Amino acid sequence: MMLALQRRIDRHLTPTKHSRATNDDCSKSEQHFIADLIAAAQLIRLSWPDSARLAPSSAVADLISRHVAAWTALRGDRSPGRRVRDAWAAPQDPAECGALLLAADTLLGDRGQEDGPALRERIQPLATAAFTRNEANTGAAFRRMNVSPDLSRALAQRSLGFNRAGGHHHAKQHVSSCQCHFGIEHVPALLPEAWIGAHFGDLSSLWDPKDAWKPRHLRRVASLRLVEMAGGGTWPQRAAILGIPWITAQRSLTVLKRSLLPGGLWPLLDTAVESVAQGLDAEALHVDFATRRRTLSTWQIPVEDLVPLTVGLVRFANVESPLTRAPVTALMWA
Incomplete structure (x- = not known):
């Protein structure tokens, strides 16, 4: 399984002429294959051991557990001079790295299928665990990742139908919550x-x-x-x-x-x-x-149109006044 995943990674890292020619036919998830795999691996690590069920064997789970234990100690002992992103680096041990990527690939599932709702069901419990147990900016870090729309949609934390407002101002992309034909x-x-x-x-x-x-x-x-x-x-x-x-x-x-x-x-x-x-x-x-909104933001009723409308209205003697034109403009639009 690790070798098969390695071959897929190789194909995306070193695309052939044929794969480049057919790139337009690839799904957006396939175009974001590497970015999605990285984000999913980070989620596996941050939500461990909740994500242990995604390890295809006990041997793979043991490798990830060994890495998470060392990685947690590294983060806890971080010196003031150590850069934060160093703590997010891939495992140094190839077997541990392969195990983490394999669990991440299992989490992402078959990206060639319409898997949006199922992907969100798999992602959300892990995202909740990861964002709750770690630094406050962990969720924001995921939102800044340039992942596929499907994964971005699955990662989004929602409340009463809305994406949560906190920390979303620097998201890489604004992905619609569903597939709509209207804009x-x-x-x-x-x-x-x-x-x-x-x-x-x-x-x-x-x-x-x-x-x-x-x-x-x-x-x-x-x-x-x-x-x-x-x-x-x-x-x-x-x-x-x-x-x-x-x-x-x-x-x-x-x-x-x-x-x-x-x-x-x-x-x-x-x-x-x-x-x-x-x-x-x-x-x-x-x-x-x-x-309509763009037009309304700068439009006011022309004075030459306002004058005949206000003939005989004593309160509108000064038709050029902004205090007159603004409410009449609103009334005309209404």
Whole structure:
């Protein structure tokens, strides 16, 4: 098994003319073969002994245990002058290195198959163990690795459907949480009320009809979820794309958490958002809301158009005033 893995590694390290010619046909996972193997090996090591089940034999497990024991001692005795990345280096012993890579390859599975959900199921328990037991920046180190989209998606720690916000600002890539045919430009900053009525009836029926703010928070959070599904990243990053102030997005999330979590109603939100996503995927034509946002960010109603609209309105005597043009501009867009 080690020899077979070594041959595969060799093929990726020294590609032939034929493999280069057919590179465009390779899956993204195969293109990231080496990077994925390195990241998986680090995860095996950081989560040991939880990852021991991935060792194909007791002999392989013993080799990894021997290496982890020495590696843990090395990290514990690190002097102030030792660089952090030295503690992440590959094992010096070839047998230990081969054993670690073999377990990593087992963890990654058959990358030629549609293995996304299964890969995440294998990765998540190990990621939780690794990120909990080690330095606070361990998760951030993995997010900076240039791994395949499948592995990046599997490694992402999620909370209530969102990628966790802490430390995600330096990620190598923003990988969408699912395969969507619509793009982030097709998501409005506030879901239209017609979409809410069509997909969120189970939720909105639970609220007081006089409560105008909860539906608005719902429209905002649903848009954040759709953008995260289509483009990845964290909710603060998605809020910036939608032009939503960070504190406003956080407030909407807080309101919905207080409203939905105690009664176990959050899955209703997830189901409704997925229904909206399926509807967007099925549409042949999409509205480009991003273009609207870019236009709105600099546009104001021209004075020559505003003048006839305000004829006879005493309060709008000074039509060129920004205090007049700004709200009228907003009303025109609304």
